[in-house]
Amino acid sequence: ALFESHLQSVFTERGEGWVEKKLQDVCAKITDGTHQTPTYFDDGVIFLSSRNVTSGTIDWENIKYIDEKQHLEMHKRVAPRVGDILLAKNGTTGVAAIVDRDVVFDIYVSLALLRSLGEVLPKFLLYFINSPVAKYQFNKRLKGVGVPNLHLQEIREVVLGFPRDLSAQESAVEQLDLLNDETQRLESLYQQKLTALDDLKKSLLHQAFSGKL
Numbered sequence: 001a002l003f004e005s006h007l008q009s010v011f012t013e014r015g016e017g018w019v020e021k022k023l024q025d026v027c028a029k030i031t032d033g034t035h036q037t038p039t040y041f042d043d044g045v046i047f048l049s050s051r052n053v054t055s056g057t058i059d060w061e062n063i064k065y066i067d068e069k070q071h072l073e074m075h076k077r078v079a080p081r082v083g084d085i086l087l088a089k090n091g092t093t094g095v096a097a098i099v100d101r102d103v104v105f106d107i108y109v110s111l112a113l114l115r116s117l118g119e120v121l122p123k124f125l126l127y128f129i130n131s132p133v134a135k136y137q138f139n140k141r142l143k144g145v146g147v148p149n150l151h152l153q154e155i156r157e158v159v160l161g162f163p164r165d166l167s168a169q170e171s172a173v174e175q176l177d178l179l180n181d182e183t184q185r186l187e188s189l190y191q192q193k194l195t196a197l198d199d200l201k202k203s204l205l206h207q208a209f210s211g212k213l
Contacts, residue, residue, distance in 0.1 A: 004132055006179055010172060011133040017163050024156035026125070029115040032089065032152060033107030034074045038066045045071040046105035050088035053097040053111065056130060058086065066106060074106040078113055083122040085114040087129060089150035094138040096129040098122055112155055120162050124169040127176050128160050 024030060038047060044065040052059045066074075080086070080099055087096040090110035107113060114129070116122050128134055141154035163169055 007127060007131045007176065008133060010176065011128060011131050011161055014161055015163065015168075017165055017168065018161050019164055020159055020161050021119075022156060023114065023158045023160055026117055026120045026160060026162075027114050027156075028117045029078070029113065030152060030156050031078050032109050032112045033078060035109045038064075038070050038074075038108075040064045041067055044068065046103060047108065048086070048105055048111065049108040050090055050110035053086050053088050053095055056095060056097055058097045058100065060101065071104075071106055078107065080105060080107060080113055081115075083116070085116075085122065085126055085129060087112040087114060087150075087155065089152075089155065094129075094135045094150070096126055098126045112150070112152060114155075119164075120160065121166060121169045121173060123173045123177075124162060125160070127173065128162070134158060134160075 033049075040047070042065065044067050046060075047064045047066045048058070049064075052063065082099050082102050084099045085096050086099065086107065088094070088110065089112045096114075114125065116125055137158045138150055138155075141157070142150060163172070
């Protein structure tokens with residue numbers, strides 16, 4: 001909540017030199033993965049879907065694999081690379097992660113791929129897409145009953161505010177990185193404390209019911 005609050009303030013309390021543009025105007029590519037359900041193999045080329053970006057970073061552990069033939073066909077549509085943004089657009093919508101490894105892989109239709117033209121830093125774009133400001137726009141555009149679904153055209157229409165100066169974007173990214181690391185550290189500490197309190201409670205209850213208190 002702390003981090004999301006700061007993230008919102010970054011994209012709403014804009015300073016001098018900020019401009020607004022639609023995502024389609026700052027991205028060289030906004031597309032999605034294959035619309036065909038692939039045949040999976042025990043090894044081969046990595047295949048990612050929306051379930052691999054639910055935490056805001058790419059889960060490279062719980063992956064599936066496809067063969068070379070399917071891979072070559074899928075790569076004609078989109079060939080992901082380092083710095084691209086992967087956005088979950090089916091099911092758990094509006095969560096994005098940046099491609100942080102130089103590996104060959106393919107993506108399913110549940111993932112949208114956004115590639116910056118260079119006017120907006122990839123990491124700045126990532127923070128925007130994961131911000132409450134972007135999520136509000138995504139939620140307004142969700143289509144379908146049951147499983148929510150973001151259409152590519154709806155993603156393209158989302159409006160991003162950003163400073164024209166790349167150094168100002170770099171500075172914002174550095175501050176957000178620091179705050180993100182700190183909030184994760186605090187979250188880990190508090191989780192440890194909660195676990196310790198839970199263990200203490202169980203121990204006291206056990207002693208109470210066994211007559212040892």
